[in-house]
Amino acid sequence: MEKRSYIGIGLLGLGVVGSGVAKVLWKRADMFAEQLGLPLSLRKVLVRHPAKHRELEVEPRLLTTRFDDVLADPTVDIVIEVMGGESPAKDYIQQSLVRGKHVVTANKEVIAKHGPGLLALAREHCRELRYEASVGGGIPLIAPFQQDLAANRISAIHAIINGTTNYILTRMANEGMDFSAALRQAQELGYAEANPANDIEGTDAAYKLAILATLAFRSQVRPQDVFQEGISRLGARDFRYARELGYTIKLLAISKEKNGAVEARVHPVFIPSDSLLAQVGGVYNAVQVEGDLVGKVIFYGRGAGAEPTSSAIMADVLAISRNICCAGLAPAWLRSDRNKAIIPVADIETRFYLRMNVADSPGVLAQIARILGENQISISSVIQKENDRQAQTAEIVIMTHPARESAMQKALKEAAALEVVREIANFIRVEG
Amino acid sequence: MEKRSYIGIGLLGLGVVGSGVAKVLWKRADMFAEQLGLPLSLRKVLVRHPAKHRELEVEPRLLTTRFDDVLADPTVDIVIEVMGGESPAKDYIQQSLVRGKHVVTANKEVIAKHGPGLLALAREHCRELRYEASVGGGIPLIAPFQQDLAANRISAIHAIINGTTNYILTRMANEGMDFSAALRQAQELGYAEANPANDIEGTDAAYKLAILATLAFRSQVRPQDVFQEGISRLGARDFRYARELGYTIKLLAISKEKNGAVEARVHPVFIPSDSLLAQVGGVYNAVQVEGDLVGKVIFYGRGAGAEPTSSAIMADVLAISRNICCAGLAPAWLRSDRNKAIIPVADIETRFYLRMNVADSPGVLAQIARILGENQISISSVIQKENDRQAQTAEIVIMTHPARESAMQKALKEAAALEVVREIANFIRVEG
Numbered sequence: 001m002e003k004r005s006y007i008g009i010g011l012l013g014l015g016v017v018g019s020g021v022a023k024v025l026w027k028r029a030d031m032f033a034e035q036l037g038l039p040l041s042l043r044k045v046l047v048r049h050p051a052k053h054r055e056l057e058v059e060p061r062l063l064t065t066r067f068d069d070v071l072a073d074p075t076v077d078i079v080i081e082v083m084g085g086e087s088p089a090k091d092y093i094q095q096s097l098v099r100g101k102h103v104v105t106a107n108k109e110v111i112a113k114h115g116p117g118l119l120a121l122a123r124e125h126c127r128e129l130r131y132e133a134s135v136g137g138g139i140p141l142i143a144p145f146q147q148d149l150a151a152n153r154i155s156a157i158h159a160i161i162n163g164t165t166n167y168i169l170t171r172m173a174n175e176g177m178d179f180s181a182a183l184r185q186a187q188e189l190g191y192a193e194a195n196p197a198n199d200i201e202g203t204d205a206a207y208k209l210a211i212l213a214t215l216a217f218r219s220q221v222r223p224q225d226v227f228q229e230g231i232s233r234l235g236a237r238d239f240r241y242a243r244e245l246g247y248t249i250k251l252l253a254i255s256k257e258k259n260g261a262v263e264a265r266v267h268p269v270f271i272p273s274d275s276l277l278a279q280v281g282g283v284y285n286a287v288q289v290e291g292d293l294v295g296k297v298i299f300y301g302r303g304a305g306a307e308p309t310s311s312a313i314m315a316d317v318l319a320i321s322r323n324i325c326c327a328g329l330a331p332a333w334l335r336s337d338r339n340k341a342i343i344p345v346a347d348i349e350t351r352f353y354l355r356m357n358v359a360d361s362p363g364v365l366a367q368i369a370r371i372l373g374e375n376q377i378s379i380s381s382v383i384q385k386e387n388d389r390q391a392q393t394a395e396i397v398i399m400t401h402p403a404r405e406s407a408m409q410k411a412l413k414e415a416a417a418l419e420v421v422r423e424i425a426n427f428i429r430v431e432g
Numbered sequence: 433m434e435k436r437s438y439i440g441i442g443l444l445g446l447g448v449v450g451s452g453v454a455k456v457l458w459k460r461a462d463m464f465a466e467q468l469g470l471p472l473s474l475r476k477v478l479v480r481h482p483a484k485h486r487e488l489e490v491e492p493r494l495l496t497t498r499f500d501d502v503l504a505d506p507t508v509d510i511v512i513e514v515m516g517g518e519s520p521a522k523d524y525i526q527q528s529l530v531r532g533k534h535v536v537t538a539n540k541e542v543i544a545k546h547g548p549g550l551l552a553l554a555r556e557h558c559r560e561l562r563y564e565a566s567v568g569g570g571i572p573l574i575a576p577f578q579q580d581l582a583a584n585r586i587s588a589i590h591a592i593i594n595g596t597t598n599y600i601l602t603r604m605a606n607e608g609m610d611f612s613a614a615l616r617q618a619q620e621l622g623y624a625e626a627n628p629a630n631d632i633e634g635t636d637a638a639y640k641l642a643i644l645a646t647l648a649f650r651s652q653v654r655p656q657d658v659f660q661e662g663i664s665r666l667g668a669r670d671f672r673y674a675r676e677l678g679y680t681i682k683l684l685a686i687s688k689e690k691n692g693a694v695e696a697r698v699h700p701v702f703i704p705s706d707s708l709l710a711q712v713g714g715v716y717n718a719v720q721v722e723g724d725l726v727g728k729v730i731f732y733g734r735g736a737g738a739e740p741t742s743s744a745i746m747a748d749v750l751a752i753s754r755n756i757c758c759a760g761l762a763p764a765w766l767r768s769d770r771n772k773a774i775i776p777v778a779d780i781e782t783r784f785y786l787r788m789n790v791a792d793s794p795g796v797l798a799q800i801a802r803i804l805g806e807n808q809i810s811i812s813s814v815i816q817k818e819n820d821r822q823a824q825t826a827e828i829v830i831m832t833h834p835a836r837e838s839a840m841q842k843a844l845k846e847a848a849a850l851e852v853v854r855e856i857a858n859f860i861r862v863e864g
């Protein structure tokens with residue numbers, strides 16, 4: 001183990017994602033130091049305009065406009081590249097590795113086009129190159145392929161990995177909107193860029209698929225190997241027919257291995273509307289992987305945004321840091337002693353569903369409602385039906401607003417004691 | 433880097449899961465050796481009855497009935513514990529760590545009850561204790577909490593982590609079955625044990641939740657801290673009302689952190705039927721995690737079975753092996769050179785949806801069907817409607833059986849040339 005007092009970070013780019021990363025480094029300093037046994041320290045930040053006003057205050061002495069300042073700083077152990085675009089990002093990653101720095105990048109274009117070469121370079125220099133943030137925002141995807149699914153032979157990937165197009169398709173499907181109206185809405189909400197070609201033509205998804213397929217099939221799949229077709233030619237009618245036939249239209253990124261060869265394609269598809277991927281709405285992403293041991297697994301979450309992307313970048317930074325300072329051993333907090341109290345179930349608040357058999361006579365609901373009210377439980381809806389004429393009983397179903405478990409238990413006891421209540425047939429808590 | 437010619441494995445238990453692991457070690461020997469740069473070698477297998485007939489043939493000289501034989505074998509680097517139960521498994525894990533062996537276990541009971549103590553012991557002896565297989569079969573869960581989500585503050589877990597109960601609840605919801613009939617079906621299909629108490633009372637789920645909550649909230653949550661209520665008191669009526677109110681009933685394992693305290697509970701809940709967790713049917717598992725950076729992520733897959741469990745166990749074994757032989761560096765195959773061919777899109781087979789505007793005259797469908805037939809494309813269904821009387825056109829929608837892309841492109845060209853076809857309005861591939 002090396003003797004050091006911190007792990008130094010160089011940050012390339014201070015845009016939306018870069019600012020997100022800087023903020024997390026600052027906000028979570030204590031938590032990271034506790035996990036690693038020593039702090040992460042931001043040493044240099046490469047920006048284009050140091051004088052620009054930023055919401056996030058970074059110490060001015062850390063800002064530089066020259067990449068060489070980051071490269072030459074011996075205190076920078078890990079370079080985080082969040083500039084985006086192929087050039088000069090690829091060059092900076094390369095130089096960083098050659099100079100013995102570990103690299104974490106969110107750059108899907110660079111990894112899709114040059115991943116294997118850069119990874120070889122990293123190994124040559126005994127450094128790590130990590131890129132969890134390049135696909136699916138904060139959803140763990142790269143690590144699962146590299147580690148958790150490493151014993152499997154993967155046969156197929158089906159992925160919704162572009163939030164912009166999934167948002168547009170969700171609006172078209174749910175509201176019968178046509179493509180251009182849905183695109184306009186997405187732009188107004190900031191889900192689509194002014195020039196949306198990269199998303200709606202499938203290029204962004206093709207980069208991400210190339211990255212995932214290369215990992216899954218352990219053979220280089222380049223962006224130009226991915227057949228690509230966008231969503232602009234979809235009409236409201238297609239959605240209508242899809243629904244009629246039991247399907248939903250999604251832009252899927254699909255890659256499969258068959259007889260030792262790989263297919264890779266991004267295009268709109270009909271998928272059965274009862275499949276889980278069909279339920280993935282709005283800007284959410286989901287990646288379905290089929291492995292021969294694990295069967296079908298799905299990873300779902302927000303595929304973009306400063307915070308989810310920072311989550312992935314920091315996971316990579318922490319993993320490298322653990323390797324630097326404790327040879328990859330599990331983080332210290334796994335020794336978790338009890339340091340937080342357990343909330344007793346009596347103190348938990350949920351909504352409740354109650355089903356009771358009651359006498360079929362007037363005023364019953366009023367008596368029950370009074371008991372609930374006395375216990376600070378308010379009713380959100382009531383169903384009364386299925387009278388059993390012979391037994392002269394009726395069934396009442398009540399949904400409540402959030403209430404304390406202890407209050408509910410007390411109310412149930414009191415209600416059970418009412419002459420008109422034959423049986424508290426069931427009560428079930430409600431989540432979500 | 434130590435000089436060694438293999439990584440030695442000791443296997444404790446050769447039941448369903450143990451046999452699955454032994455089979456994967458044997459079937460995937462080449463793949464693992466390639467990933468690690470040296471082979472995994474099964475050195476000893478602890479069994480109760482060495483003479484018992486087994487489908488899987490393990491060399492008899494590897495079998496032993498004495499744990500001490502495994503412990504004393506200096507060639508065993510990693511002990512895989514798949515005996516299940518608290519005793520003697522806990523003791524064997526402990527002794528293995530003390531003797532300097534890494535341990536991989538699938539034992540939820542031992543980890544839920546003794547995880548923190550065993551992890552401390554592992555650290556003390558500079559060894560790893562991994563337990564990915566203890567929760568959710570092959571679904572990556574432990575590693576994501578330890579690594580991928582490590583930068584987050586987790587606020588909530590909502591999990592379907594018991595396949596038996598989810599199968600029963602799915603049957604009750606979909607078919608109006610009552611509890612005992614659904615349980616009987618689950619037993620007949622091997623999804624529930626003869627004595628199903630551990631599953632249906634929520635004990636199994638409580639163990640798993642204790643493990644996940646301890647990781648998520650970085651504070652020990654013990655099985656006895658988890659409030660627990662089973663599914664046996666649910667009636668067909670409750671499912672009917674749930675549906676009427678827009679809900680589905682699931683056995684959820686829930687844990688949340690609020691103001692520095694943790695709540696943990698396993699019980700049936702109403703969840704909105706349009707939520708993703710409500711769509712998780714049959715024996716599948718799903719774990720939803722909310723982190724402050726990542727937002728909501730969901731991990732979905734098969735939660736049990738020999739193969740999914742082997743997938744998780746081998747992921748742990750490979751991770752430890754990488755740490756042993758290459759200091760945690762990314763596996764060699766990440767240098768993925770192109771070694772597999774790319775299948776051109778022309779050769780890909782899918783089903784197709786076609787939408788055409790045609791002349792509103794007799795025999796049109798016959799002409800189109802002939803062209804499809806000549807190109808070996810068969811039709812699975814046809815919708816014809818929305819005639820535009822003024823323009824004298826009709827709209828035809830055709831779903832095909834699987835067909836080659838090249839054949840479809842040729843057929844579309846030919847169909848477009850038909851006098852009666854005004855426009856091929858769209859064609860969309862179908863998946864699933």
